[in-house]
Amino acid sequence: xxxxxxxxxxxxxxxxxxxxxxxxxxxxxxxxxxxxxxxxxxxxxxxxxxxxxxxxxxxxxxxxxxxxxxxxxxxxxxxxxxxxxxxxxxxxxxxxxxxxxxxxxxxxxxxxxxxxxxxxxxxxxxxxxxxxxxxxxxxxxxxxxxxxxxxxxxxxxxxxxxxxxxxxxxxxxxxxxxxxxxxxxxxxxxxxxxxxxxxxxxxxxxxxxxxxxxxxxxxxxxxxxxxxxxxxxxxxxxxxxxxxxxxxxxxxxxxxxxxxxxxxxxxxxxxxxxxxxxxxxxxxxxxxxxxxxxxxxxxxxxxxxxxxxxxxxxxxxxxxxxxxxxxxxxxxxxxxxxxxxxxxxxxxxxxxxxxxxxx
Amino acid sequence: xxxxxxxxxxxxxxxxxxxxxxxxxxxxxxxxxxxxxxxxxxxxxxxxxxxxxxxxxxxxxxxxxxxxxxxxxxxxxxxxxxxxxxxxxxxxxxxxxxxxxxxxxxxxxxxxxxxxxxxxxxxxxxxxxxxxxxxxxxxxxxxxxxxxxxxxxxxxxxxxxxxxxxxxxxxxxxxxxxxxxxxxxxxxxxxxxxxxxxxxxxxxxxxxxxxxxxxxxxxxxxxxxxxxxxxxxxxxxxxxxxxxxxxxxxxxxxxxxxxxxxxxxxxxxxxxxxxxxxxxxxxxxxxxxxxxxxxxxxxxxxxxxxxxxxxxxxxxxxxxxxxxxxxxxxxxxxxxxxxxxxxxxxxxxxxxxxxxxxxxxxxxxxxxxxxxxxxxxxxxxxxxxxxxxxxxxx
Numbered sequence: 001x002x003x004x005x006x007x008x009x010x011x012x013x014x015x016x017x018x019x020x021x022x023x024x025x026x027x028x029x030x031x032x033x034x035x036x037x038x039x040x041x042x043x044x045x046x047x048x049x050x051x052x053x054x055x056x057x058x059x060x061x062x063x064x065x066x067x068x069x070x071x072x073x074x075x076x077x078x079x080x081x082x083x084x085x086x087x088x089x090x091x092x093x094x095x096x097x098x099x100x101x102x103x104x105x106x107x108x109x110x111x112x113x114x115x116x117x118x119x120x121x122x123x124x125x126x127x128x129x130x131x132x133x134x135x136x137x138x139x140x141x142x143x144x145x146x147x148x149x150x151x152x153x154x155x156x157x158x159x160x161x162x163x164x165x166x167x168x169x170x171x172x173x174x175x176x177x178x179x180x181x182x183x184x185x186x187x188x189x190x191x192x193x194x195x196x197x198x199x200x201x202x203x204x205x206x207x208x209x210x211x212x213x214x215x216x217x218x219x220x221x222x223x224x225x226x227x228x229x230x231x232x233x234x235x236x237x238x239x240x241x242x243x244x245x246x247x248x249x250x251x252x253x254x255x256x257x258x259x260x261x262x263x264x265x266x267x268x269x270x271x272x273x274x275x276x277x278x279x280x281x282x283x284x285x286x287x288x289x290x291x292x293x294x295x296x297x298x299x300x301x302x303x304x305x306x307x308x309x310x311x312x313x314x315x316x317x318x319x320x321x322x323x324x325x326x327x328x329x330x331x332x333x334x335x336x337x338x339x340x341x342x343x344x345x346x347x348x349x350x351x352x353x354x355x356x357x358x359x
Numbered sequence: 360x361x362x363x364x365x366x367x368x369x370x371x372x373x374x375x376x377x378x379x380x381x382x383x384x385x386x387x388x389x390x391x392x393x394x395x396x397x398x399x400x401x402x403x404x405x406x407x408x409x410x411x412x413x414x415x416x417x418x419x420x421x422x423x424x425x426x427x428x429x430x431x432x433x434x435x436x437x438x439x440x441x442x443x444x445x446x447x448x449x450x451x452x453x454x455x456x457x458x459x460x461x462x463x464x465x466x467x468x469x470x471x472x473x474x475x476x477x478x479x480x481x482x483x484x485x486x487x488x489x490x491x492x493x494x495x496x497x498x499x500x501x502x503x504x505x506x507x508x509x510x511x512x513x514x515x516x517x518x519x520x521x522x523x524x525x526x527x528x529x530x531x532x533x534x535x536x537x538x539x540x541x542x543x544x545x546x547x548x549x550x551x552x553x554x555x556x557x558x559x560x561x562x563x564x565x566x567x568x569x570x571x572x573x574x575x576x577x578x579x580x581x582x583x584x585x586x587x588x589x590x591x592x593x594x595x596x597x598x599x600x601x602x603x604x605x606x607x608x609x610x611x612x613x614x615x616x617x618x619x620x621x622x623x624x625x626x627x628x629x630x631x632x633x634x635x636x637x638x639x640x641x642x643x644x645x646x647x648x649x650x651x652x653x654x655x656x657x658x659x660x661x662x663x664x665x666x667x668x669x670x671x672x673x674x675x676x677x678x679x680x681x682x683x684x685x686x687x688x689x690x691x692x693x694x695x696x697x698x699x700x701x702x703x704x705x706x707x708x709x710x711x712x713x714x715x716x717x718x719x720x721x722x723x724x725x726x727x728x729x730x731x732x733x734x735x736x737x738x739x740x741x742x743x744x745x746x747x748x749x750x751x752x753x
Binding site: 038039040041098104105107110111113114115117118119121122123125126127130131132133134135136137139140141143144146147148149150151152153154155156157158160164165167168171172174175177192193195196199200246247248249250251348350 | 403404405449452454460463464465466468471472474475477478479482485489492494495498499502503504505506507508509510511512513519523526527529530532546547550551552553554555556606607608609610611612613614621622625629737738739740741
């Protein structure tokens with residue numbers, strides 16, 4: 001069964017909405033913002049891609065957002081934009097399925113809950129923060145706001161969250177459980193996530209990511225939400241089709257990838273993963289990767305899918321920001337294939353490949 | 360729905376406060392034995408120490424979260440029960456689908472405490488979280504090549520993981536899926552649930568008039584789901600079959616069930632429909648039955664409407680509420696009860712509540728039916744239902 005991508009909703013370092021993502025792809029650049037996180041050495045300045053949520057007020061009255069945290073706001077904005085892009089705003093969404101992928105969940109609220117305990121004692125634990133720290137809080141808020149009463153699923157598989165969740169979304173459609181799935185990925189940049197990134201990755205440099213350079217660390221942390229409105233393929237068109245989703249682990253052998261398709265890689269400047277991509281992807285492959293526009297985060301895999309959908313719709317690939325001069329120079333030429341493989345590798349031997357094609 | 364065929368369950372594993380393997384758990388349930396007590400593993404500032412259901416005699420290795428270690432232990436039991444060796448597992452496309460609530464949360468309290476105090480804390484606790492994704496831990500331990508999924512649908516996670524795993528088998532994605540749920544007890548969830556004022560400071564009393572709330576528990580339940588092709592090739596008899604799965608969202612409130620149980624009604628209807636099971640075939644319901652006033656009221660009323668007269672019980676009186684593990688543990692118990700033709704009494708129940716839709720099973724009850732239903736309700740408004748049939752039901 002092929003799925004059709006009927007709508008895209010995105011917010012990330014490039015801005016908000018399909019037009020902003022398309023513009024970033026055309027221009028090959030997104031603005032980086034600095035964030036300041038506390039550390040033992042004093043405030044740390046980190047480059048980062050932040051996601052705006054102001055446009056959410058176009059869809060939801062401000063007063064309804066009072067108790068909704070940044071994580072859920074990103075998710076809600078991505079959801080509404082995808083619904084709007086699919087032309088379904090105002091439609092009956094009561095049987096819509098909702099599938100959310102997140103590597104880390106609502107981290108700022110999780111830390112706020114811990115703060116309430118650490119700062120004021122167990123007796124002062126915040127019920128509001130606890131309720132909103134649950135991993136499926138964004139899915140719940142989206143379902144409540146949209147009136148979506150179909151099945152709801154949240155998956156947290158770190159870097160593999162998106163392809164893993166997409167596989168289940170596809171099954172729901174294949175089995176006829178739902179007619180449409182609102183599929184989205186959300187990750188949030190909180191102080192502690194930023195601090196951990198710094199501790200694990202060393203000092204961050206304010207320069208573009210070199211996603212295909214396996215010789216040095218160039219990752220920049222990001223946050224955002226990327227949503228796709230998915231249905232079974234029908235006559236009414238859409239951005240593209242998603243033909244298949246495969247995830248798993250390789251303990252021996254190589255990942256089989258076609259030579260005639262464009263590969264959209266999840267490479268994002270993390271040195272150790274850059275080496276895995278270099279070892280996995282054949283040198284003559286035609287590759288693209290767009291993490292430089294939204295940064296490193298587990299949810300980036302959904303942004304990769306959104307970019308692949310735009311590439312297929314537009315019929316041409318975009319140059320890879322930061323790719324020049326690297327060992328696997330993948331400056332994407334004009335697209336000569338009607339298929340894209342979105343490839344994601346994670347630590348150890350995990351892999352995912354999602355096949356997208358023109359409708 | 361286009362998937363009317365059942366999926367075989369060939370192995371079961373369970374660890375919780377009732378026992379460290381399935382046989383011990385069932386013995387405890389049938390004898391009515393339970394031992395909730397204040398935690399021996401953590402302390403709290405609260406003046407009243409709420410009882411919890413801890414797994415005793417189990418120690419996790421230092422490199423893993425307790426949640427993942429519990430999941431791995433139950434998986435080992437289920438795999439052994441299925442008669443699968445590691446070589447066979449490596450020769451097949453085997454996936455892992457595990458529900459949890461805390462198993463992938465970046466919330467190490469000591470790390471945050473030190474960070475907040477202006478220190479540069481040791482990264483070891485964070486690295487432990489990052490290598491303890493419950494599904495990935497099981498996949499790594501057995502070098503499994505199939506898909507991994509950690510479901511974080513709050514307290515419905517375990518039920519959803521089992522239902523989704525069956526879909527992977529039916530869809531030809533996997534030959535075998537190890538599916539279930541795992542969760543550990545800890546200060547964060549303990550304080551969180553107390554803050555919501557839905558805990559009981561005495562042993563929990565699901566469906567009782569005087570119920571005050573839940574007791575937390577910990578543990579894991581795992582099931583081996585297997586394709587008919589592989590099962591036939593192995594000559595392995597199924598212990599039972601997953602006949603149906605349904606899930607729906609209330610879209611109502613972050614932590615409270617919808618008073619009319621709309622989502623649960625949808626989920627039950629979907630599970631019954633896709634399994635083609637008539638309601639009169641249901642021998643019993645293993646209910647969510649947390650012991651909170653809201654949950655038990657909504658759940659019992661829905662059951663009274665949709666499955667009138669069908670015996671129901673909650674096993675949380677023996678295990679506590681094991682959150683993301685609960686649905687999986689209860690699925691395992693449901694299969695074991697079908698096999699034994701007997702359900703245990705609903706521990707903690709003594710006084711009927713006229714506000715509820717009925718009263719649960721009070722003592723051990725002989726059953727003759729071959730099909731049962733297990734259900735979970737969760738934060739976020741998630742409602743999930745699976746229908747299980749014993750070997751002769753298919």
